[in-house]
Amino acid sequence: MWSLSEIAHTIHEWLNTTFNSTLATLIEMVVAGIAVISLFALLGLVLVIMERKVSAWIQIRLGPNRVGPKGMLQSMADTLKLLVKEGLTPNGADQFLFNLAPFIAMIVAMLLMAPIAFAKDFQLWDLNIGVLYVSAVSSIMVISILMAGWSSNNKYSLMGAMRSGAQIVSYELSAGLSLLSIVVLTGSLQVSEIIQSQSNGWWIFKGHIPAIISFVIFMIAVTAETNRAPFDLAEAESELTAGFHTEYSGMKFALFFLAEYVNVFIVCAIGATVFLGGWMPFHIGSWEGFNHIMDFIPSSIWFFGKTFFLIFMIMWFRWTFPRLRIDQLLNLEWKYLLPISMVNILLMTAIAILGWHF
Numbered sequence: 549m550w551s552l553s554e555i556a557h558t559i560h561e562w563l564n565t566t567f568n569s570t571l572a573t574l575i576e577m578v579v580a581g582i583a584v585i586s587l588f589a590l591l592g593l594v595l596v597i598m599e600r601k602v603s604a605w606i607q608i609r610l611g612p613n614r615v616g617p618k619g620m621l622q623s624m625a626d627t628l629k630l631l632v633k634e635g636l637t638p639n640g641a642d643q644f645l646f647n648l649a650p651f652i653a654m655i656v657a658m659l660l661m662a663p664i665a666f667a668k669d670f671q672l673w674d675l676n677i678g679v680l681y682v683s684a685v686s687s688i689m690v691i692s693i694l695m696a697g698w699s700s701n702n703k704y705s706l707m708g709a710m711r712s713g714a715q716i717v718s719y720e721l722s723a724g725l726s727l728l729s730i731v732v733l734t735g736s737l738q739v740s741e742i743i744q745s746q747s748n749g750w751w752i753f754k755g756h757i758p759a760i761i762s763f764v765i766f767m768i769a770v771t772a773e774t775n776r777a778p779f780d781l782a783e784a785e786s787e788l789t790a791g792f793h794t795e796y797s798g799m800k801f802a803l804f805f806l807a808e809y810v811n812v813f814i815v816c817a818i819g820a821t822v823f824l825g826g827w828m829p830f831h832i833g834s835w836e837g838f839n840h841i842m843d844f845i846p847s848s849i850w851f852f853g854k855t856f857f858l859i860f861m862i863m864w865f866r867w868t869f870p871r872l873r874i875d876q877l878l879n880l881e882w883k884y885l886l887p888i889s890m891v892n893i894l895l896m897t898a899i900a901i902l903g904w905h906f
Contacts, residue, residue: 556670580672584661588654588810593623595809598856599863606867627802635798638701645699650796650803652692657810659685663739664817667827667848671740678739679731682818683724686773689811690716693775696804697792708791711781711874718881719772719779723815725889726766729758729896730822739821746825748833756904758896763823765885765892767861770815772877774808777866781874812859820854827851 559579563572597612597620604611612619637643663678665671675681690713697709731737733755734745745751752759772779781791793804820826827847831839872880898904 581658584658584672587661588657588806591813592806592809593627595813595859596623596626598859599809602860602863603867606864630798630802630805633798635800636795638795640701641795642699642701645695646795647800649692649696649699650800650807652695653689653807654803654810656685656689656692657807657814660811660814664814665739665743665821665826666851667846670827670848674738674740677737679727679737679742679818679822682814683720683727686811686815687716687720689807692807693792696796700792700795702795705792705794708781708794712775712792714874715775715779715781715877716773718878719769719885722765722881722885722889723769723773725886725893726762726769727818727822729762729889729893730755732893732896732900733759735900739826742822743826743828746828746831748831750823750825750828750830752823755896756899758892758899759823761888761892762896763819765889766819766823767858768885769881770819771862771865772881774811774815774862776808776812776862778869778871779877780871781877812862813855816858816862817851817855819858820851824854824858825850826854 560572560576563575566572567575600611600619600622610619612622615621615625637646660682662673663671663675663681665674693712693716694709697705697707697712700706730742730751733751734742736742736745746754748754752763755762775781793801796804827850829839829842829845829847829850831842
């Protein structure tokens with residue numbers, strides 16, 4: 549199987565032969581940080597144009613078609629516009645917290661990149677509690693939103709932040725239980741072991757109906773956690789002008805905007821890893837010939853293909869369903885998704901104990 553690990557090992561060996569171990573480790577960390585920041589910038593450009601093209605396709609219209617060939621450079625034009633716009637801080641705002649909030653959103657997104665396996669043996673940090681780490685760190689995102697809403701000294705921003713807090717705290721329960729149902733099957737929280745457990749088939753197929761239910765609940769819950777429509781009550785334009793980032797402009801607004809899209813990528817990457825095998829090719833049991841053919845496709849293409857498929861699903865949700873009211877949003881979680889998730893995890897536990905999965 550094709551792997552990016554050889555590139556990483558070559559760079560690691562060259563650094564260790566050229567510099568002492570401490571300096572080599574420091575340089576590796578700097579290179580990894582630059583790579584993640586570059587990935588953030590690239591994801592922002594790609595996902596914004598993808599969002600517009602997908603929405604245009606669903607609504608039977610053209611979408612951006614002026615800047616660059618078929619409008620593909622529209623994202624770069626938007627980035628340039630945000631770079632030259634003045635960043636304003638409103639009178640009466642808490643300047644320190646107001647300016648800090650966007651950076652916390654980006655820092656949380658960068659931390660979440662650590663356990664994601666982008667390809668075979670190509671991972672920043674394969675810690676043994678990877679899934680728990682993702683669930684815990686992702687919860688910090690609500691702090692930046694609450695901080696932005698409160699420090700703006702704007703009633704619309706504060707209301708949007710309070711909505712977002714209630715929404716994220718609620719839906720992360722269902723998202724966590726959905727991931728936990730697959731952890732029960734694998735017996736490990738480590739991302740690499742979860743992927744290896746799917747070498748003879750992805751869990752969405754091997755785990756029977758409870759795995760499919762977990763996947764559906766996970767996709768609904770992470771759509772709400774990332775404040776995406778139809779769950780975008782935190783920034784409902786028709787009610788709150790722009791919610792928690794009403795007062796933000798320039799690059800501070802751009803950081804929030806970028807963090808939202810990066811978070812969409814991260815939750816889809818986690819979903820692809822846990823339910824769809826991550827970088828693992830599509831294997832069917834003992835079909836050696838078929839499995840061998842699938843192995844010819846590079847592992848990074850499998851990972852990004854699955855991730856962008858889930859991103860497309862989330863974008864499809866946005867342009868299909870109308871925005872929910874806040875009471876409908878919370879009722880969906882507490883009256884339906886959470887009870888279903890709790891029953892589902894009991895079923896999954898029974899399947900794991902009795903060995904009924906494939």
